[in-house]
Amino acid sequence: MSEFRVFFKRYLQYFLYLILIFVIIGAVTHNDFVLGLVIGTIASAISTFVWYHYLSRAMKSDALYISSGMGIRFLIAVMACLFWVRYPDTFNLLGIALGLMLTYVMIIIHGVNSLKK
Secondary structure, eight states: OOHHHHHIIIIIHHHHHHHHHHHHHHHHHOOHHHHHHHHHHHHHHHHHHHHHHHHHHHHHOOOSOOOOOHHHHHHHHHHHHHHHHHOTTTSOHHHHHHHHTHHHHHHHHHHHHHHHO
16 A cells, blocks of 8 residues: 555544534635634645655655654644734734644644554
8 A cells, every 4th residue: 555545644634524514614704713623634635645654655665764754744833923924903813823733732632542453
């Protein structure tokens, strides 16, 4: 199975469901917090893919130095926050921050589910 397909099965489909739910709620309510959640969740999905890519590359490597892609993930978070800087009336910073934290919630949930098996 390809790396992207495994990633999709583990994480991306849940991000897509969340993004779809947040977009529908945001379109109906026009709430700036929900729109911030949309931006944060999209950035979180991209960040999770970067993390998963570096993790799978590190597992295949025998090198002493292993990168986790932290610089790229940091830049993704900064880019998400720049939406708030440019459009502070449209996007809520707290929503963006909570959306960015969804990656870590999903990693914890996946880890707990792996321990159950």
